[in-house]
Amino acid sequence: MKLVRTFKPAAAGLLLALAFASATASAVNLTVTHWADGMYGAPFAVALEKGYFKEAGVDVTGFITSQGGGTTVRNAMASEIPYGEVALPAAIAAVKQGVDLTIVHGGVLSLADIYWVAKAGSPLASINDLKGKKLGYSSPKSVTDMVSTIALSKAGILNDVQRKAAGSSAAALTALREGGLDVIYATEPMYSREKASLKMVIRSTDLVPSATQTVGVVRTDYLKKNPGIIKAIIAARRKGVEFIQKNPAEAGEIMAKHYKMPADVAKAAINEILAAKGTYWSTGKLDYEGMNTMLAGLTLVKAVEPGPFDWNKIVDESQLPADQRK
Template sequence: MKCSRLGKFVRTALLAGAASMLAAAPTRAASEIVVTHWSALLYGVPYAIAQAKGYFKEEGVDLSGILSSKGGGTSVRNLMAGETLYAEVALPAALAAIKEGFPIRIINAGTDGSSGIYITREGEKIDKPEDLKGKRFAYSRPKSVSESGVIAALKSHGLKASDAKLIAAGDIGAGITALEHDKVDVAIIPEPIFSTKMKDGAKYKPLPWFGKDVPRYTQTVGVATIETIEKRGKELAALIKARRRGVEFLYANPEETAKILAKAYNMPLDIATAAMANAKAQTPTWWNPGRLDFEGMNNMSEALASVGALALPIDWKTAVDDRFVPPDLKAMR
């Protein structure tokens, strides 16, 4: 009887100790990521799909949430502020941070080219390159991506910046307002804002031909801190794979993608459908599966340098760590 009671006591003590050890054992917290303009613009569509379809879990990423930012350096600061696994940010913001000594690296590509639509007022006689001379173009701020974009688009039609009047509106929204009040003649508007405003009765005339022939360029990239790259590489590789599956899904399944987008962004289905269609019409391969396009990154860097926003050259060997890009995508360079 005594032995039995002693055995029971020992077993109970061992179980209690094991439970205590398990409770005290360190566990990996669920991961958060940052996506520029999440729930506002279309950069986040592959992530919304990967969440909805369970791709993150299937690939081994325990994703607790997606954080938004207003773009630019805010996304990088959000990445550095906590234990965020990864961020998709504008390439100029990533390069500026690396130049300033932030311990981050570019690990995959996000989007290529523009998803914005150049517009004028309905009835405005801007139908061909010759009509652009002397027109007023809105951009956000000096030394910005939007300024370099307008200059590149004008150049693609054989025009110089001096052939038009470039006006710094402050931000994209202010540029649209300036267009509506006849303070500028051309502005750029992203999706889904364009589709929302058109549904609400806006009288815009799209100029899809204006930015069509600019050299291809990388718009957003995925970044992570050097510490995260070294300590959590498997998670990063899994996340990039899950995002790639989201990109492949959105091209193959437009109707279901629109439904997923509408739910994730809390927007009407008709707006989501129109926004996706217009983005693809503007740049058919805007969402990149992850392939790092060094020509596209160089084109963006040179465009920024042309307006004094970035000092060249870029040491891509230092700026980029491509170990997590799948081999078949690396082969596409």
């Protein structure tokens, strides 16, 4: 007599769980732009500290980073899990260069971490005061290049302000202190660390209310084969964002631990961002208006060629929870 084995539903479910666990058993690092330097990584720090990644079935032990741009995208695409939260401009540039990646979730949806500052005691108090002054942005075709171009154009003084590429925030701060620049960009958490010697002149959110800075991307072939892993990462990151919103003080302690910075600085940076207009950290939802704003700005500074851009060809919302989809 032939023996036929059957699996009960519970046993089948256990086998599926074991299969998923084995696929993600090895410890992995995820790619996050400007990790331990910018605010983009705060939800990931919380998710790691609180065990949200392991709860979701992904054993994340650390993060790979860079100073942004195409390097971060390349790091992400070459990783064991070819996923990363990267700058939207870098993702757009990579797609235009033929990289087969897919945008799977929203990251940072506003410019609430970017300010324009002068030295403490400066008479400068608004954008109109910048006429005839020297302003420092990070680098050509960057987000700070875009924001300053849009803002000064709206004020009608673009040609009356001497804009200079100042490099890193540390280099820009040195130029400001030495008198080489009158106003510079400042990002969190650097601003919260140095604000005793600085004067806020402009908040970027007052000039450009909605602009998507970062998105979650994954190599398309990997997404097709491992959708569950990407879904798990999105879920863990969401819990990290929600924890920051409900527990900003504890989140600041966690961020300080992982970023190796004073807790008061991390807490101040989080509070500044949560107090700003609009949504900074997305719980996954994509802001297409903000993505189009960023695209238009990048076209303005000639970072991308003008013309239509079909988000539908590179966006896949299927791994987002139902309440986070368009």
